[in-house]
Amino acid sequence: xxxxxxxxxxxxxxxxxxxxxxxxxxxxxxxxxxxxxxxxxxxxxxxxxxxxxxxxxxxxxxxxxxxxxxxxxxxxxxxxxxxxxxxxxxxxxxxxxxxxxxxxxxxxxxxxxxxxxxxxxxxxxxxxxxxxxxxxxxxxxxxxxxxxxxxxxxxxxxxxxxxxxxxxxxxxxxxxxxxxxxxxxxxxxxxxxxxxxxxxxxxxxxxxxxxxxxxxxxxxxxxxxxxxxxxxxxxxxxxxxxxxxxxxxxxxxxxxxxxxxxxxxxxxxxxxxxxxxxxxxxxxxxxxxxxxxxxxxxxxxxxxxxxxxxxxxxxxxxxxxxxxxxxxxxxxxxxxxxxxxxxxxxxxxxxxxxxxxxxxxxxxxxxxxxxxxxxxxxxxxxxxxxxxxxxxxxxxxxxxxxxxxxx
Numbered sequence: 001x002x003x004x005x006x007x008x009x010x011x012x013x014x015x016x017x018x019x020x021x022x023x024x025x026x027x028x029x030x031x032x033x034x035x036x037x038x039x040x041x042x043x044x045x046x047x048x049x050x051x052x053x054x055x056x057x058x059x060x061x062x063x064x065x066x067x068x069x070x071x072x073x074x075x076x077x078x079x080x081x082x083x084x085x086x087x088x089x090x091x092x093x094x095x096x097x098x099x100x101x102x103x104x105x106x107x108x109x110x111x112x113x114x115x116x117x118x119x120x121x122x123x124x125x126x127x128x129x130x131x132x133x134x135x136x137x138x139x140x141x142x143x144x145x146x147x148x149x150x151x152x153x154x155x156x157x158x159x160x161x162x163x164x165x166x167x168x169x170x171x172x173x174x175x176x177x178x179x180x181x182x183x184x185x186x187x188x189x190x191x192x193x194x195x196x197x198x199x200x201x202x203x204x205x206x207x208x209x210x211x212x213x214x215x216x217x218x219x220x221x222x223x224x225x226x227x228x229x230x231x232x233x234x235x236x237x238x239x240x241x242x243x244x245x246x247x248x249x250x251x252x253x254x255x256x257x258x259x260x261x262x263x264x265x266x267x268x269x270x271x272x273x274x275x276x277x278x279x280x281x282x283x284x285x286x287x288x289x290x291x292x293x294x295x296x297x298x299x300x301x302x303x304x305x306x307x308x309x310x311x312x313x314x315x316x317x318x319x320x321x322x323x324x325x326x327x328x329x330x331x332x333x334x335x336x337x338x339x340x341x342x343x344x345x346x347x348x349x350x351x352x353x354x355x356x357x358x359x360x361x362x363x364x365x366x367x368x369x370x371x372x373x374x375x376x377x378x379x380x381x382x383x384x385x386x387x388x389x390x391x392x393x394x395x396x397x398x399x400x401x402x403x404x405x406x407x
Contacts, residue, residue: 004040007033118215120144123200129172129193139164139200140298143207145216147199147223156223157184157230160216161312162209164200166300170316175267181318184230213237262297264328265308271321274328285325286332304335349384352398362402373397
């Protein structure tokens with residue numbers, strides 16, 4: 001500020017009267033002084049002061065609309081500060097739609113003493129229940145911390161995971177919400193996800209689990225001052241009294257063999273029932289396809305509509321009921337046979353397209369035909385049951401059952 005003021009003084013002295021005053025008719029020096037003055041005052045004084053004001057506002061949770069310079073500061077923050085520091089990441093703007101994507105740097109605090117400050121990317125998602133594609137876009141195969149905020153009520157819940165997408169979408173699963181074993185689940189079951197904001201803090205993939213838990217503790221300490229937390233246990237990494245705490249060394253050891261180890265949860269009993277030491281162990285014993293297994297681990301899909309696979313401990317399942325590998329293999333085999341039995345009873349239909357014969361063909365089930373034409377299964381059944389005699393489905397499909405079983 002002092003140097004910029006001195007340069008401003010030189011400019012005004014030179015312009016005080018016609019002709020050359022103190023710059024010996026050096027136009028290049030005059031232009032340099034003007035440029036240096038502008039850079040110093042804008043980027044080293046106005047910028048720093050404005051940034052400090054916003055840091056103070058965010059630290060003390062002051063609402064922007066009560067600040068006198070609200071409009072000026074907000075526009076200045078978006079246009080100057082964020083563009084200069086490359087805080088806003090526009091590389092994903094085409095796929096993230098209206099998602100607010102912010103990159104920030106965490107401050108050192110009492111929980112992370114004598115260590116390099118954590119660097120993370122922050123993603124803010126409004127209405128996360130209906131924007132799961134955005135969640136998948138930013139959190140698949142990532143590790144970090146997530147924060148659910150109900151701003152109108154000053155309520156928040158904080159958690160962390162080494163597989164964020166799998167963990168976050170578990171809160172939306174009807175089978176988990178129906179049981180509502182934990183405080184946060186009881187809240188979401190009662191009030192839903194209306195007016196909920198989800199903040200996701202992505203850490204580098206090389207960061208250890210210990211550092212993830214440290215960042216979670218940092219946010220717990222920060223939010224507990226101004227928010228009512230739905231966390232029962234205010235110590236990061238705890239399982240809120242439902243599981244025995246597992247050491248960091250034990251968790252790392254579980255993931256060494258063939259890339260990753262994972263847990264098996266039964267949504268029917270809401271229990272942790274088994275732990276596979278590796279993917280290879282699962283391939284060899286339950287004969288699951290590697291694509292199916294990866295889909296279950298990465299996307300949180302239920303295997304056989306019952307079993308949840310997760311590389312992280314899922315505290316939404318409050319019970320532990322370990323079974324042997326033979327018992328698990330038998331249980332999964334029964335479910336696989338049951339699924340095949342249901343599929344074997346499917347009605348095979350022949351669909352003839354009168355407008356375009358090339359589209360005609362045999363379909364193994366009503367469901368497969370409904371998916372192919374993006375139709376409603378019940379409507380298709382009504383045509384097969386002869387309730388729509390002498391009518392063509394969509395005025396072009398003639399449907400017929402090729403076996404004698406009832407629809």
